[in-house]
Amino acid sequence: LPGSVGEGGLPLFGSVAEAVAAVAPQVAIDFTVAAAARANLPALVEHGVAPVIGTTGLTEEELDRLDQQAKERGVPLFMAPNFAIGAVLLMRFAAEAARLFDYAEVIEYHHENKRDAPSGTALKTVERMLAARGGKFHDTPVDEHELLERSRGGADGFVHVHSVRMPGFVADQDVLFGGPGETLRLSHRSIDRSCFMPGVVLAAKRVLGLEPGLTVGLDSLL
Known part of the structure; x- marks a missing residue:
């Protein structure tokens, strides 16, 4: 619920707008499901937040629209099908x-x-x-x-x-x-989900240095 605290003492928010207003992030990491990402990612870009995307299931048309929105807003996005x-x-x-x-x-x-x-x-x-x-x-x-x-x-x-x-x-x-x-x-x-973390951290550190629009693939950062 909005205003409550989740696992590890992290705050929970009811919307992207609420989270951005409270935290003012530069980068957001999305490992959810396609249905949630379809709403969250355009909202993040609209607020000028650079997403690092690990969610799969988005269509090419959806990614094209997101890429165009990000270029118009001057926001870089990074997506990888696998962060290992x-x-x-x-x-x-x-x-x-x-x-x-x-x-x-x-x-x-x-x-x-x-x-x-x-x-x-x-x-x-x-x-x-x-x-x-x-x-x-x-x-x-x-x-x-x-x-x-x-x-x-x-x-x-x-x-x-x-x-x-x-x-x-x-x-x-x-x-x-x-x-x-x-x-x-x-x-x-993949023996354990910890194998994804070095790639996620690398992407979070590097995404703000990318050109506006969508960059796909961890190998582009290696």
Whole structure:
């Protein structure tokens, strides 16, 4: 409730406007859900506060509108699909391998409470792989028939993406590549959510030095 105190003695506010009036922040960190971020992020930008965004599930159209608003207001925003250094390196290595292999699939694993699928990390990984190749991967050479609907997962550029949701996972990802007589598996495992904190702190320190508008990807700060 507004005016109350939350865990660790931190104050709770009923709106972005109330929080900005009370605290006057320069930077705000948003790790919520898409439904909340759709309201909070434009309000932060309108008040001149630079958001660091870890929330996934926002559409490209929503991000484009946010980018335009931020440029008009002269406010920098930073967003990363994953703040773990290892996950950023995995995406970089996957883009490198994508130039040399013609078949690829992605498996991402998250806890049972994650709402969006596939993960933002998986989508960004595939995007970078396709960009590195300059086009699509090869499709399987047979006419596949799924005995269970969507058993081959969703696909972008013939990269099939599979989402696992169950207790025991934080945020893991495998990127599989196949070629004649060999496979390559790139893996990242998040053992604890503390792995995200160095990236979040780095982004919070650096966001005010970025150009107005939306910057995406932790590797742009490394």
